[in-house]
Amino acid sequence: MFSMDMQDCRYKVVQVGGFKVLRFDCSQCAEIDTCLEEVLPILERHPDVNEVILSGVIEAIYTGEALETLKDYSQILQRIRCLSQDPGIAEKLSCLFRLPVPQLHDVFKELSLRISRECPLREDLEEISQRPPPKPLLKPAFVSFRVNPLPPAGELLEEYSVAGARIRIFRTAGSQYFYHLLPPEFRLGPELLSLLHQAKMILLNTPLEPSISLEGLRKQIEGILSELARPDVEPKKTELSEMLFRHTAGFGFLEYLLQDPNTQDVYINAPPGSSPVHLSHTKYDECLTNVYASPLEVESLVSKLRAWSGEPFSEVHPLLELDWRGVRVTVAGKPLSPEGISFSFRKPKSTPWTLPQLVMNGLMPPVAAALLSLATNASSCILITGTRGAGKTSLLGALLFELHPKTRLLVLEDTPELPVGPLRRLGYEIQTLRLPSPFSHRISVDRVFRAVLRMGESVLVIGEVRGKEARMIFEAMRIGAIGNSVMGTIHASSSSDVVDRLIHDLGVSWGSFKATDLVVCVGPVRMEGLTRERKMLQLTEVRKVPKLSLRDLVRYETRENRFKVSLRDSHFLRRISRTYGLDEGGFLRLLREKTRVLEYIIEVSRRMGRGDLLEAPFVVKANLTFYNLLGKGDLFERWKTWFHLHL
Secondary structure, three states, X not given: OOEEEOOOEEEEEEEEOOEEEEEEEOOOOOOHHHOHHHHHHHHHHOOOOOXXXXXXXXXXXXXXXXXXXXXXXXXXXXHHHHHOOOHHHHHHHHOHHHOXXXXXXXHHHHHHHHOOOOOOHHHXXXXXXXXXXXXXXXXXXXXXXXXXXXXXXXXXXXXXXXXXXXXXXXXXXXXXXXXXXXXXXXXXXXXXXXXXXXXXXXXXXOXXXXXXXXXXXXXXXXXXXXXXXXXXXXXXXXXXXXXXXXXXXXXXXXXXXXHOOOEEEEEEOOOOOOOOOEEEEOOOEEEEEOEEOOHHHHXXXXXXXXXXXXXXXXXXXXXXXXXXXXEEEEEEXXXXXXXXXXXXXXXXXXXXXXXXXXXXXXXXXXXXXXXXXXXXXXXXXXXXXXXXXXXXXXXXXXXXXXXXOOOEEEEEEOOOOOOHHHHHHOOOEEEEEEOXXXXXXXXXXXXXXXXXXXXXXXXXXXXXXXXXXXXXXXXXXXXXXXXXXXXXXXXXXXXXXXXXXXHHHOOOOHHHHOOOOEEEEEEEEEOOOOOEEEEEEEEEEEEOOOOOEEEEEEEEEOOOOEEEEOOOOOHHHHHHHHHOOOOHHHHHHHHHXXXXXXXXXXXXXXXXXXXXXXXXXXXXXXXXXXXXXXXXXXXXXXXXXXXXXXX
């Protein structure tokens, strides 16, 4: 309940765990930044609060350094009463408490000049007047999460729109990239803000059906707005209902970040509210944002995720993982995250990656992509390695579109990330299996893999090799129980680290590991400034004789910023040549033709602005035509004729 105090200024203290909020009801105030007469004395009685919120249709939120300065204001204003006997200052004091924060700052500066040097208050006034005035975070009352609408000091690099929100990218001091979001909610006038706030209060006080769907909730919101709104608001009703839905059933302002096709990962670090939301941008890498989440908003978000997933989340179960509208969400709490709740939102590309796209983005040279394409159709065992976020799954998914559509795929994942849906729509036959959690007692990983080996000849695709399955899968490859290509990802930082991890950590024998043909290592490379680009660091063949050894066929030279290709005396090329019924020279000619095909698709796509030529549907058709033309002479020219007929 709100407390009444200081000329009917209503306030309450809300506590979530160790986080305490002092909230003032400013709905009857004309200007929320002029009620310092009521706010500062009350703040003096609650010095341990972590946040002060002045709440009207727009909420002003003081937190962090801004709150600490506000607390210092409160202490100084109480001490300054002792100066009221000074006739030169008495006039200033008469309206001092009613001044907005920026003007109060100016008064402090003037007082510091007029007070005698012997007064102990002068030093405090001088110190506080040298600080910048405390600036609150702002947000409409009906929304979740906060943004600082003021842009940072720095160089504006780019500006674009996402779902009506204005996005600006800045380079700030220290070459830090800053992602500034200005949502359309901030462009609403007072009447519409009041309407949405009123609608939200009605929605929160209306019992919902336990089984109500998200679409049902959206319709209920539209009904509430229809009852409240005037006829002239009707054309905006759909937009307004979507805004309210976003901030009740959705992720609030985070949704704009997740809808941006340029963002890949979004993070809320613990403790909540201590730092802004971070994100990973395809062009600007790691960025700070002007979006903040308080512990109260974090608790609300956790409640939604718990309800959607149906999974527990507590200190006994401190990890929550789920997929929400295609976004992979990971929540960690105490004791796993000792400083409080943290979130990771991993967003897949809206359309699956293809090898031509990865080549065009600089991940690998065309000849490496061509070699991998030919290898996937030649019963090869390929491991893709790298650190988290290096692009392992993106590359693995791209390789699947290089397979002939007649190929049957067995896909094993613990969390769905591979492009199974797009592959099925293009005619691939796929059987998916979900790997059980390490904590599951319903079925063991060993039993799953025994079943896989009985499911017939298929290309086996493993989302990530990381546990008991490693020994089984490599043993199956060694004895030929699979009989087709095997592809998967594994966490490691280099090709040699893969060997160490599989043999020393996961218990795979040397004899079994020799079934591996290629190890592809991908990872981020620091370019100029803070920019990072993902590169194929190594494409390594595993040599079987005279003893097990590794040799790089392609390597990225960081200092020279170029790929070094060395295909001479390759054991793998000799083996794969026989698979295609060619000698080594014939296979190298085939590899050159495949490389020319990739380069030509990319060149025409750039020249004509035809991004669709690099998307999966056209890439699969182009690959199928290439393989259908094998052995018919003038392969590239015949393929190019087909290509131009199908542009």
